[in-house]
Amino acid sequence: MKKALSLFLSAAMLLSVLAACSPQPGTGHTSPPSGAPGSDQPAQSSAPADLEGEITFWHSFTQGARLETIQAAADQFMADNPGVKINIETFSWADFYTKWTTGLSTGNVPDMSSALSTQVVEMIDAGAILPVDSLVDDIGRDQFYQNAITEMTAEDGSCYGVPLYSNTEALWYRTDLLEKYDLAVPTTWEELYEAAKVITDGENGNAFGLAMPMGTNDMMATLWLHLYVRSAGETLLTEDGRANLTSKTVIDGINYWLKVYNECSPQDSIHYNASDEATLFYQGKLAFDFNTGFQISGVEANAPELLDKLDCAAIPRVNGGDPETGCLTTNIPVVIWKNSKHPEICAAFIKYLYDPARYVDFLLSVPVGMMPALKGVTENETYQSNEIVQNFQHANEVLYQMLGGSTSIGMEYGPKAEAGLLTSQRVIENMFQDIIINGTDVETAAAEAEAKLNELFETVG
Numbered sequence: 001m002k003k004a005l006s007l008f009l010s011a012a013m014l015l016s017v018l019a020a021c022s023p024q025p026g027t028g029h030t031s032p033p034s035g036a037p038g039s040d041q042p043a044q045s046s047a048p049a050d051l052e053g054e055i056t057f058w059h060s061f062t063q064g065a066r067l068e069t070i071q072a073a074a075d076q077f078m079a080d081n082p083g084v085k086i087n088i089e090t091f092s093w094a095d096f097y098t099k100w101t102t103g104l105s106t107g108n109v110p111d112m113s114s115a116l117s118t119q120v121v122e123m124i125d126a127g128a129i130l131p132v133d134s135l136v137d138d139i140g141r142d143q144f145y146q147n148a149i150t151e152m153t154a155e156d157g158s159c160y161g162v163p164l165y166s167n168t169e170a171l172w173y174r175t176d177l178l179e180k181y182d183l184a185v186p187t188t189w190e191e192l193y194e195a196a197k198v199i200t201d202g203e204n205g206n207a208f209g210l211a212m213p214m215g216t217n218d219m220m221a222t223l224w225l226h227l228y229v230r231s232a233g234e235t236l237l238t239e240d241g242r243a244n245l246t247s248k249t250v251i252d253g254i255n256y257w258l259k260v261y262n263e264c265s266p267q268d269s270i271h272y273n274a275s276d277e278a279t280l281f282y283q284g285k286l287a288f289d290f291n292t293g294f295q296i297s298g299v300e301a302n303a304p305e306l307l308d309k310l311d312c313a314a315i316p317r318v319n320g321g322d323p324e325t326g327c328l329t330t331n332i333p334v335v336i337w338k339n340s341k342h343p344e345i346c347a348a349f350i351k352y353l354y355d356p357a358r359y360v361d362f363l364l365s366v367p368v369g370m371m372p373a374l375k376g377v378t379e380n381e382t383y384q385s386n387e388i389v390q391n392f393q394h395a396n397e398v399l400y401q402m403l404g405g406s407t408s409i410g411m412e413y414g415p416k417a418e419a420g421l422l423t424s425q426r427v428i429e430n431m432f433q434d435i436i437i438n439g440t441d442v443e444t445a446a447a448e449a450e451a452k453l454n455e456l457f458e459t460v461g
Contacts, residue, residue, distance in 0.1 A: 052083030053342035055111035055349075058100075060093045063297070066365035073362070077352050084345055094217065097424055104128060111340035112350065117151040117331045117408045118420040120161045124154045125417040125460055129335045131158035135347045139354050143374045148331040151411055161333030162350055163373035165363065167292035168402045169227060169328040170312040170395070177207070177287040187324075189228060189256060189316045192288065196264040199287045207285045211269040211277055212261040214432045218273035221257070222428040223328065226409050227290060228253035230327035232318045236428075237410040241418045243453035245428070245446045254442055258435065270436055282306075290315075292330070293368035293399050296392055312395045314402060326406030331373070356380070368392050371403065417460040427452050 057074070061067050067090060074086040089110070091099055097119065103109045104126060115123065123129045136144065136159050144163055152161035171192070173185065177199055186192035196209020213220035226236055234249045244250060261269065266280070280286050281295075282302035289295065299306050314324040334353075336346045353359060354374070360382050363370045367388040377383060389396065410419025431449035434440045440448075 050083060051081045051342075051345050051348060053345055054085040054087065055340065055342050055345050056087045056089065057346075057349075058089050058091060058096065058110040058113040060091055060096050060114050062090050062092060063366065065297075066362065066370070069362045069365045073353055073358055074349070077349050081345075081348075086345075086349065100128075107339060109337050109339055111342060112334060112336050112346040114164065115161065115333055115335050116420075117148075117161070117333065117415075118410060118423055120152055120333060120335060121415045121417045122420040122460075123335065124160050124415075128338055129160050130338050130340075130343060131160055132162055132336060132347070132350075133159050135350060136162055139351060140374075143376075145373060145375065147329070147407060148333075148373050151331050151408060151415055152333055153415065161335045163331050163333050164353070165370040165373055166329055166331045166403065167294065167369060167371055168326055168330070168399055168406060169223075169290055169292060169315065170398050170402050171315055172281075172289045172291050172295045172310065172312045174287050174306070174309050175311055176309040185313045186288075186316055187314070188320050189231070189318060192316050193256070193260055193264065196260065196288055200264045207287060208266055208280075209264040209287050210260050210289075211272060211280055211286055212257050212265045213272035213274070213277045214261070214270045214429055214436075215273040215276065216426045216429045216433065219423045219426070219429070220272065220274055220277065221432050222409065222423055222426075224257060224290060225250070225253050225428060227315055227327045228256055228318075230406075230412075231315050231322070231325075235410070235412045237412070237416065237418055237422055239413040241416055241457060243422070243450045243457065245431075245450040245453070246443070251442060251446060254432075254435075254446060257432070258442070261436070270433060278302075293371065293392075293395065294366060296368050296388060296395070297366045300388070307391075310395075312398050314398060324401065326402035326404055328409060329403055329406040330408055357382070364389075368396050368399065371399065418457045421456045421460065422453065425453070425456055427456070 059070060061070055071088060074088055078084050078086060093116065096113070100109055100113070100123075109128065120129070136149070139162070141149070145166070148163035148166060149159060152163065153159050171186070178185065178195070181198050181202055183195045183198060184191075186195050199207065199209040212224065222236070229236055229250050232249045232253075234244065234247060236244055236250070238244050269276075277289065278298055281289050282299065284303065284306060295312070296307075296310065299310055315327045317324065334350050336343050340346055353362065359372070359374070360377065360380050363372055363377065364383065364386050367386045372378065383389060408419065410416055410422045427449050431445050435442055435445045
């Protein structure tokens with residue numbers, strides 16, 4: 001209960017919207033039967049033959065194709081189970097975080113939802129979701145990639161999320177702009193800066209090499225700093241759950257991105273979020289960007305004329321001889337909330353999503369962007385015959401190379417609740433803005449941000 005209350009308080013500091021925290025439903029009472037609202041017992045994958053009841057599903061699959069695919073699956077599930085009603089509500093990832101953290105104090109949470117793996121750890125810490133081991137076993141535990149399962153597993157050994165898909169970061173670039181300036185694909189951070197500087201200077205305001213995003217309504221500055229630091233073999237969160245913003249490597253990374261911002265980026269990128277960054281790329285005004293395979297679908301939908309000028313490469317390294325390894329993978333699971341009155345319906349619907357044909361259809365709603373959480377799916381004939389999959393084979397190879405060994409931000413030493421605070425509290429974004437706007441010394445700003453994060457981490461200690 002102490003940890004759940006601490007989570008509420010940390011969310012209040014960020015959002016300024018939480019009132020005093022109320023006890024969790026069911027706290028202080030005899031535990032109800034397995035799977036009942038408020039139970040600590042696992043959600044069972046085996047369901048009655050005739051399902052009956054109404055559930056609410058919150059998810060953040062807001063793009064048209066995959067939103068429609070999920071809705072179609074729900075519609076078919078309801079047709080197959082006439083006693084079931086599934087209400088779907090969609091939220092952006094940022095809005096979802098606000099929605100569930102504030103909803104914990106009022107009981108206004110769904111029956112099931114999508115989540116980020118860092119959020120799953122916070123949900124476990126708050127006692128808000130149910131173990132799903134029996135469901136994972138029913139689908140086939142050995143079929144899931146192990147790193148995804150690991151990020152959903154609590155200290156007690158129970159798995160609390162069913163991995164739905166993964167994605168991983170790579171360096172995306174415009175092949176035509178590299179050809180125009182006779183530039184090779186960068187392999188180190190210094191080569192990336194030099195190429196970005198050449199393009200920025202050459203385009204004279206018509207395009208930029210990079211656009212370092214630092215908006216405080218997003219986590220992009222944290223993500224980009226993480227990429228530099230992780231490529232150098234360090235982490236922003238230490239093994240003992242402390243912030244690392246003052247090591248030489250991290251200070252070098254901060255200075256690197258400040259140099260990129262000052263010499264290669266539009267000045268208003270200090271306020272950019274992910275959407276602003278993407279829009280600039282779609283407008284043909286960026287040569288390089290860091291993104292997942294979702295970059296392909298974004299370009300296809302918004303700037304199809306750039307589709308044949310798009311490719312990706314491994315995340316740059318500090319030194320040319322360093323190994324090309326992945327730096328960031330995001331695993332997206334589905335979770336069942338402890339307050340659900342019908343966890344058996346949630347479990348049955350989640351399993352329904354993994355029907356082979358249905359699962360491939362879902363993945364192909366954003367081909368290459370959503371990487372399967374299950375092994376062997378990419379060998380499926382329908383998957384292989386997709387035009388985007390065929391046209392971006394090199395990008396797909398790079399993404400799978402980056403997938404190996406990488407984790408979510410802050411999860412390098414296993415699931416930690418601190419990882420959610422590292423990415424959600426915008427401390428690093430505010431640090432960058434303090435340096436640029438107020439002229440605060442880099443070392444001073446980094447030390448203050450590190451202390452602020454460690455103070456926040458105490459709330460989940």
